[in-house]
Amino acid sequence: MKPNFSLRLRVFSLNCWGIPYLSKHRADRVKRLGDFLNMESFDLALLQEVWSEQDFQYLRQKLSPTYPAAHYFRSGIIGSGLCVFSKHSIQEITQHIYTLNGYPYMIYHGDWFCGKAVGLLVLHLSGLVLNAYVTHLHAEYNRQKDIYLAHRVAQAWELAQFIHHTSKKADVVLLCGDLNLHPKDLGCRLLKEWTGLHDAYLETRDFKGSEEGCTMVPENCYVSRQELEPFPLGIRIDYVLYKAVSRFYISCKTLKTTIGRDPHSGTPLSDHEALMATLCVRHSPPQQDASPTHGAAERSLLISVLREAWTELDLGMSQAHWWATFAGYVTGVGLLLLVLVCALVAGGGVREIAIMLWAPTVGLVLGAGAVYLFHMQEAKGLCRARAELHHVLGRARDAQDLGPESQPVPLLGQQEGDRAEEQ
Structure with missing residues (x-):
């Protein structure tokens, strides 16, 4: 390499809001x-919420002349909704399904049935190894009373760990997707601190789009303005x-970013705004070692975020144990009732009532057991x-x-250190 x-590298990312039968104007969008x-x-288009595989197949056929490589990440009952289209050959593909993904009895939220995941594709570009990740984390349905907070923090940690352990041979790491996290949320800070990833919105000197980089804005006709009422400019949850x-x-x-409408036709492509980034990769000039003060500050910030995340997971674990x-x-009560019903049936007394109680009792035992x-x-x-x-x-x-005297490399830059040793 010279x-x-x-x-x-030109990158496109969008949450497509492609729920069959529910999302408005889905086919047209x-x-x-x-x-x-x-x-x-x-170069890369990384999409989320393409819930219909028929939509993916349609896009794959339509985009094949421009993006010959494509992949749809399948998981869960409904699917992860993640897919990628690439102008370049994809060398490797894998995915990781998050361990915790909401509650199955919260049917109207649906996250548990989707099997939220992170997809990884490895590209070789002019001798450079690029690890590109696409993900969609659990939604935040109530910011004031977020019953999924522990799950969302756990997902952010799993995502950070997955990137940490799979990118040690990569030269460049790219993560795109709908994190459902505000920039200062715990999960977002945890992800950035542990992986060392940089936020394109904060790093670029040339930004054009919605105010403060928001990716859900009230100007979008598909967005509920009532939900965004606490945030007049919108929210930034896609990265x-x-x-x-x-x-x-x-x-x-x-x-x-798009600004509530398609750049060409005017109608929005989704309820989220699209992100379009141009990234430049080049050889790094020789760098001086970080000052001890800078390293100590990084460690202190990392420790603070880790402690905060540990506390949140501990609270979530206590709540899970309580429900269990x-x-x-x-x-146990249901089993006792079931024994009583069986005894009544066997004894012949109030047989009709016992038979009527049989089905509800069995349902109680099975339901409570599943919970x-x-x-x-x-x-x-x-x-x-x-x-x-x-x-x-x-x-x-x-x-x-x-x-x-201690260096932050093993904690904050283990991937970089391992890669440097190999070379």
């Missing part, structure tokens, strides 16, 4: 999305995040994430106690 190597992607000819490792440097030359215990008691099993699984998932956080937090504290 010393003056440089690469320009998918058609116009295909026309727009063909016209713009991005393009990136970083380069080893000998490379990456910057965001331009970042654009409650469901266990209800199951018990689910919340036990939830508690174990939260416990696992909490244990991982506890381990990392302990290492971070040990590094902090060693003082300025």
Whole structure:
């Protein structure tokens, strides 16, 4: 690879809001999305909420001349809704389904049935290894009383860990998707601090689009203005995040968003705004070692975020145990009632009443038993994430106690260090 190597990468990301039978003007929007992607000819298009595989197949056929490589990430009952289209050959593909993804009995929210996941594709571009990730995290339905907060923090941690462990041989890391997290939310801060990813909106010097980079804006006719009432300008929950490792440097030359309408026809492509980033990768100039003060500040910030996440997961685990215990008691009561009903039937007394109580009692036992099993699984998932956080937090504290002589590399840049050693 030449010393003056440089690469320009144009990326498109959009939550397409493609719910069959429910999303307004879905077929028309998918058609116009295909026309727009063909016209713009991005290097990568990473889409979320393409819930219908028929929509994906339609886009795949329509985009095949411009984007010969494509993949649809399947998971759960409904599907992850994630898909990618690439101008370049895809070398490897894999995905990770999040352990915790809401509650099955919250049917009207539907996240549990989707099987939310993160998809990974590996590209080789002019000798450079690019790991591109696309994801869609659990939605926030009530900001004041977020019953899914522990799940969403756990998903952010799983996402960060997945990126951390799969990108050690990558030169460039790219993450696009609907994180359903505001920039200052715990999950977003945890993801950025642990992976070292940079936010394109905060890093670019050339931004054009909605105010403050918002990706759900009241000007969009598909957005409920009542839901956005606390946020007059809108909310920013969709991201393009990136970083380069080893000998490379990456910057965001331009970042654009749609502003409540299709740039060409005027009608929105989705209830979310699209993100269009131009990234530039080049060889990194020799850099001086970070000052001890800077390293200590990074460690302190990381420790603070890890501690906050650990506390939130601990609260979620306590709540999961409470529900499991409650469901266990209800199951026990149901079993006792079932034994009583069987005894009444066998004894011949009040036989008709006993038969009438049989079905509700069996339903109670099965329902409460299912709730018990689910919340036990939830508690174990939260416990696992909490244990991982506890381990990392302990290492971070040990590094902090060693003082300025200790380096933050093992915690904040382990991927970069491993990559440099290989080369």
